[in-house]
Amino acid sequence: MNQFDGRIPATLGQLKRIQLIELEEISYQGSLPLDLGFTLPNLEVLMVGGNQFTGPIPPSISNASNLRELGIETNRFSGKVPTLENLQKLKMVNIYGNQLGHGEEDDLKFLNSLKNATSLEILHIGDNRFGVMLPDVIGNLSTQLRFLIVENNQMFGKIPTGIGNLVNLEVLDLCGNQFTGHIPNNIGNLHKLHLLMVEENRFSGDIPSSLGNLTLLNLLRLDRNNLQGTIPLSLGRCTSLEYLDLSCNNLSGVIPPEVTGLSSLSIYFDLSLNQLTGSLPSNVGNLINLASLDISENKLSGEIPNSLGSCVCLQQLVMDGNFFQGNIPSTLSSLRGIDYLDLSSNNLSGQIPNFLVNFPFLMYLNLSNNDFEGEVPIVGVFNNASAISLLGNDKLCGGITELHLSNCPIKRSKQTQSVSKKVIIPIVVGILLLAMMLCLIIIRWWRRTKRNSSSASPLLASFLQVSYENLLKATARFSSENLIGSGSFGYVYKGILDHNEMVVAVKVLNLQHRGASRSFLAECEALRSIRHRNLVKIISACASVDFQGNDFKALIYEFMVNGSLEEWLHPNVTTDVLQEAPRNLNFLQRLDIAINVACAVDYLHNHGQTPMVHCDLKPSNVLLDDELTAHVGDFGLARFLPEGTHSLSSNQTSSIGVRGTVGYAAPEYSMGSEVSTQGDVYSYGILLLEMFTGKRPTDEMFNGDMNLHDFVKTAILERVIEIVDPVLLQEIEEGQTSLRSHSVRECLISIFGIGVTCSSRSPSERTNMDDVTAQLHSIKNRLLQTPRLGQRLL
Structure with missing residues (x-):
């Protein structure tokens, strides 16, 4: 950790011409010198984001009258923001992610001094403690302002109408506050807006029809407010929209075809948890590039339109909690990229379409609480009881045994019965003769093998x-x-x-x-x-x-063509030479593999016929197929548990001698504790930490009291980037991912948090695998749905 004692070296202080200081994301601690502005009066750029600076922003900063860029984001600065009235050349002020403000009336007084900064383009004050009203002066800021972000500050009151004066705004983010009243109608004057985010507030009233003027808008989030009325038809003019979320409001009326006809929608479209009525417009088929559609928990009715089958890029389709009726259209067979499909709690009927078994990525299917009938398939997603829900369909039969459905009746015609009587005797005789021949063959084979196989043959x-x-x-x-x-x-x-x-x-x-x-x-x-x-x-x-x-x-x-996870995480020299390109897993590939393994272990623990403990989870026992989907193997140490329990009882085989592999085996096994599902959770936690740090639990650096668990735990919040696998770090830094860096950092913290909890020394502190699976899915969804804010804010 770099220490900064608040003093600028004497030689530096003599260089009055210094114009640039960049100390971003290098883990500096300490505070900025209070006389910074006097010592460096010609400073033009001050960028110290992503460190651990504390204390106040030096009031003397106003003396550096040439300052153009002030970036102190993601530190621990506190107190009030000093006046910036002399900084008339400012183009960027980014104080995001600190502890500034005290919820007092003058917390945002510094905004008055920014009226003089006529070239200001970026103002990012999000994630602080400015729990006050947004002052009217916001409308008097530079008309050159392109980014205005005040998210997560617990601000309240109404939005100043003067905000409509900022005609060059490209990004307006007011989310995560407690703003009330109506969304100002004159936001429709901001014709250059690309991103408008006002979610998680208390806005009420109608959605302004003036939003239809924002024809360059790429993302619109109005979710989790108290908005009422209908969805304005004018939104159909926002022909650049890729992401639209109006969920969790009190919207009523029908879904306008003008909106479902927006072929630009490609990332996310969410109207869930409203009071919408009528049918799903047939032109929904125009959304041919859409990845996620959620219209759940409304009052929609009618049949599922055939045109929905044209949305061939859909990965998530959520329509539960409505009044849809009729059959599932056969046209949906073209949605082969679906991995999440929820049609539950409707009035759908007919048979379950057989094409669902051919969806290669489908991991969750919920058809519960409908009126489906007939035989349930037993292959594809239907072969995994933990991935499907069919409850509340009393006319279904068959399926795998875990579903506990009744057997399907065998329909036999009179003609068939007549024919069967004529052939049943020859068939029975033939079966008896065949059985006798098989017995002779088995006896001869048994004698030839010269071994006692009585224990193995039933298996x-x-x-x-x-x-x-x-x-x-x-x-x-x-x-x-x-x-x-x-x-x-x-x-x-x-x-x-x-x-x-x-x-x-x-x-x-x-x-x-x-x-x-x-x-x-x-x-x-x-x-x-x-x-x-x-x-x-x-x-x-x-x-x-x-x-x-x-x-x-x-x-x-x-056979798994891509070998084991061990080979990908720790390739040896020989392997690298033989490969045409380095075998590196990127961020999302590792997350997908982590989810795959978690699903497998969750199935073993909670969803199989009998609970099972693997006892030897480690990267070499995780195999990857041609699509890098993970498969857990090597069950040589596996143990079944009594149904309804999570460990072996005292009169069963102890875990002594079933200790798995050093570094991955739970610590309680070495002390003779019984085999338990929590032992697998520990191994999974270590595997997860290894996947994202690139370090084996047996690495030479882990000696004495230090281990992989403690190594991550001590760095998870303040130094998370320092412990990430260098391969992943290089991928993020070189811009090979489309994810925002702060979003990646947040997700890394969440992933490491899961790994640390799972690998806790005490079994009682470890998370169950069903919760782990849900948390990892949530992290992935958060990553895939995070919009890009532009390179300056990455």
Whole structure:
């Protein structure tokens, strides 16, 4: 941490011609010298944002009459903002994210002195403590003002009508305050506005129709107010709108076709939690580039329009809590990018469309509280009980067992019954003969294997088994060229099964290793009982003897072309040389992988037939497919729990000997505590911290009392950028992400917070995996929905 004692070095003080000071985001502490303006009277640029400066803004700053840019954002400055009346050349004042003001009447008195700054373009005073009314003088500021941001200050009262004088404004952000009254009609005079954000206030009355004059507007947020009346038709003239949020108000009337016809809407369109009536206009199909549509919790009715199927870029479609009726249109089959679909609490009927099983990204489907009927599919998203909700549809049947639906009746015609009587006897005889032949074959095979397989056979019966000879051929006699990994209980080879040319991963158990056979049985038992898109899929198994008469056990899995998460987080020199490009995961890819793993563990703990603890979560056991979707594998240490519990009872197997991997195993396991879901939560927390710091928990820097958990915990709030994986930091700094830096920082803090909580030493302090999954989804949604404010404010 850099220390700043408040003094400018003597040699610096003698340089009266200094015009620029830039000390941004280098973790300085201390305070600015009170005589700064006298010492450096020719200063033109003062940029010290993103540090930990405390104390007041030096009143002497007004003496630096040439100052053009004042940027002290994201520090801990406190007290009142001094008068800036002599700073007539100011173009930017950014004091965002400090502790300025005391909620007193003269907190914003400094705005009076800014009347003299006729070239002022940027005024950002958000996230401070100015809990007062916005003064009328705001309308007398420079007509050159382009950015006016006062968010999150607990300001109250009405918006001065003079705000309509700022005709060059491009960004107006008043969100997160307690403003009341009507939204000024003359905001419609601000023809150059690109972003208008007044959400999370107490505005009432109608939405001004004058907003239709803002034809350059890209983002409009009026959500979470007390607005009434109808949606003005004039918004249809805002033909540059990409993001529109009118949710959480008291709006009534119909959805104007003029608004749903805005083909520019591409990021977000939210009308939820209002009192809107009528149907969804058929021209909603014009929104061909829209990513998220939410019209939930209104009073909308009629059928879902067929034209909605034209919105092929939709990722989230939320229509619950209305009165929609009829079938789900077949045209929605074109929405293959959907990952979140909620049609619950309507009056929809008919059968569940089979095309939903082919949506490759669908992770949440809610069709509950409708009137659907018929058989529920069992593949795709319907194979994951935790990803779907079908409650309140009494006419549904079938589906996977976890849904607890009744069996579908078998419809048989009279003609079919007549035919069945004629063929049933030959069929029964044929089955008996076949059964006898199979018994003879099994007896001969059992004698030839020369081993006792009584404990394994019930488990292996769940899989289509392959022979030792098949695997020998598939892996080129287990050649070193096909060796792709190794673990404590054996080796993993890449292979191609000759009967269907399927590329597979073959895990061959080293039966000389103590516990290998038990690991084999545990993995068979685990994998025959679980099915989830983020768990490695087992294809087959082999329990036989090799050509020397030795026992041979192997498991055959779906092959993951992108290897393990370990290889991506910590590539070795050899791997880098063989790759055409460095194998680096960007911010969103890591977040998606973290969500994938969390969903898998949540399923194991809370949504499978029997609760299960993985016991060995770590990057090498997280495998990535061709789309970098994560799949948790290696269930050799997994343990089932009694239903309704979160740990093994005292009369069951202890965790002694089931300690997982050093650095990832929960600390209580080393003291003989029982296996529990909270042990997996600890391992997940360490894995999450490793993903975003780039540091293994066994790194050399972690010795003595220092560990990865404490390393992150001590830096999470004040020095979060210092602990981020340098690869990610470089990505953010080089502008390879479209996310605002302060938003990335906030999300990093949230992610690290989850990791720290999950890896708490005390099991009782750890978060449950269902909460972890929800929090990570929230972080991702916040990232994807964060609008860009322009390069100057990044």
